[in-house]
Amino acid sequence: MAVDPMERTEQARELMYSRLPSVNELLRAPELRGDVDAYGHDRVVVAIREQLQGVRRQIASGEIASEGLQPAIGSIAQHVRELIRRGPEYSLKPVINATGVVLHTNLGRAPLSEAALAHVVEVARDYCNLELDLESGERSKRDVHAERLVLRVLGIAEEEIGRWSVTVVNNCAAATFLALNTLAERREVVVSRGELVEIGGGFRIPEILEKSGAILREVGTTNRTRAADYELAVTEQTALLLRVHQSNFSIEGFAERPSLAELVELAKTMGVPLFEDQGTGLIERLDELGVAGEPTLPESIAAGVDLVAASGDKLLGGPQCGLLVGRADLIARIRKNPLLRAFRVDKLTYAALEATLFEYVVGGGESLPLMKILSAPADEIEKRCCAIVESIHSANLIAVVVPVESMIGGGTAPSARLKSYAVSVRHAELGAGDLQKKLRCSDPPVIARIAEEAVLVDLRTVPVEMDEAVARVLERL
Structure with a gap:
């Protein structure tokens, strides 16, 4: 009776699998004896298993036929030695x-400066004073490592610093969510229809509002919104006026949007805080580089916005994080939110952020890789x-x-x-x-x-x- 070709192929593969050496056989190979002593038994075993698995995949795909099996087996020890010397094959690697x-975004956004990398290594290598006041010996807030530098970079006068506070979370979306959940849960947030954007990864502002517990109150149209639209929407249930950075798109032609100054004045008149998702974290304008009209974080603070959210790894040129800068009373409420613990950043992020901010203090940020x-x-x-x-x-x-x-x-x-x-x-x-x-x-x-x-x-x-x-x-x- 004729043998089915597919069955014959499968039998050939099984025969090739059976001829592969075991891990123990390869460990005893003369070529690898020195590597076991130099790099340790476990590390060599991992490399052997990886190479054997690679040969098995090649057999399964048909890349290796019977006549090519022996050369493939003969090269396993050499490949193991190369793999060990090359070091671990991490999934996350530089490109x-x-x-x-x-x-x-897919490639990690802004590269960090040498100063930031050095400070991260310095802090990561051992213990640090993340939540310890060295002078008093008491527990402190981890935000102290960023707050004063952030306010200094934003140009806030020394006598005004007490009116402002800063907290840091893991990204700008988290900052926006936390602010809305703290200040507007079960209350209304007024926002222009032209700013109901979708940001990276499919996150949409309306969905963030919904999950935060805030109630969305849309005003204006997609292309035209006026300050009067916000004013007409304010009620006793209004907790915030929200302005959102138009991420990934721009509206041109028959379009209108109230200026930040207009919204600040309206917020003061109506007695409702103005929260801006500024997004980019840009410190100084880039008009001379051909990037015209991109608003800056200091401009938002100078205009009188009550609370601002921004990213650390965009035009700020630092690590991934979300900055919340605002009135001290609003930040105090946000710090009491139990969710802050879920969104807070670790010592490595504070180290990179602190060093990045120092670059702005001593040189205006010109030495940052992003600016170069x-x-x-x-x-x-x-x-x-x-x-x-x-x-x-x-x-x-x-x-x-x-x-x-x-x-x-x-x-x-x-x-x-x-x-x-x-x-x-x-x-x-x-x-x-x-x-x-x-x-x-x-x-x-x-x-x-x-x-x-x-x-x-x-x-x-x-x-x-x-x-x-x-x-x-x-x-x-």
């Missing part, structure tokens, strides 16, 4: 951001692109320098574009999608974008010191 999107990326001259980026193209010697690769436009990203300045240059790459045998994947799976991973069937490696978001690594990856293609 080269060549997308041209400065605050790329935003201010990099386009002609310098072009020279770097040319150098990479000239270093590539491959018959299969066509690389040319092209002008492009970089984006801010992270839900900030959606209309802003930064002049830049990129290496446009095409491959004789690979399509743009396959080429992009090759770059993404390289070592180090290079994350690029596709335009007009070519892969664009935009150097605005690539540190200068990584140009050589990018060139090597492209050359290997």
Whole structure:
């Protein structure tokens, strides 16, 4: 009786599986004896199991046939040695951001400064005074490590500091939720229909309002809202007037929105606090860099907003966190909310935030990686692109320098574009999608974008010191 081909293939696979060496056999291999002594039994075992699993996957997929099994077995010990020397294969790893999107949410947004990294390591290495007042020996609030610096960076006068307070949570969405839950639970929050935005990850302002327990009161239309619309909506049930940063989009043409000054005046007249989800955390305007009209956090405070929420890892250039800056009485109420414990940040975030704020105090933030990326001259980026193209010697690769436009990203300045240059790459045998994947799976991973069937490696978001690594990856293609 004829044997079914699929059954024959399965039998061949089972035979190959049975021929694979055991973990103990490989541990006794002469090539690995020194590694067991140098790196420890457990670490070598993990590496062996990983390599054996890889061979099993190749057998299952048909990549390894019977005739190729012995060479594959023979190389296991060598691969184990390479894996051990390379160190752990972490899932979270550094990548080269060549997308041209400065605050790329998928890639971790703003890179941290050297000072922030050093302070994180310093604080993480041992114990620290996270909630301890060193002078009195009493327990303190962890916000003290950020509050005074935040207020100083925002330009609040020394005599006015007592009127303001700061608390830090894990992101801006958490800051907004916590403020609404504390100050407006079961009461109304008045917000323009044109500001009912969806932010990254599918989070929508109306849903955050609902989950916080606040009652949404929409005013105006999608494209036009006036101060009078807010005024007509205020009742005894109104807890807050809410202004939201228009994340990821802009409204142009037949549009109207009340100024922040108008809303501040209205809030004072009506006796209702004004809460602004400012979002970006921008400290100084970027008009000279071509990013016009993006409002700043100090401007909100100077205008008289009662409470402001902002992100730490966007245009502030620091770690992921959410800042709540506002009247001391409002922050005091928020600090009493039991949910604050669920949203608070750890010592590493405070360390990175504190060091980032110091950069603004001593140098206006110009030394932050984010600001260097935003201010990099386009002609310098072009020279770097040319150098990479000239270093590539491959018959299969066509690389040319092209002008492009970089984006801010992270839900900030959606209309802003930064002049830049990129290496446009095409491959004789690979399509743009396959080429992009090759770059993404390289070592180090290079994350690029596709335009007009070519892969664009935009150097605005690539540190200068990584140009050589990018060139090597492209050359290997």
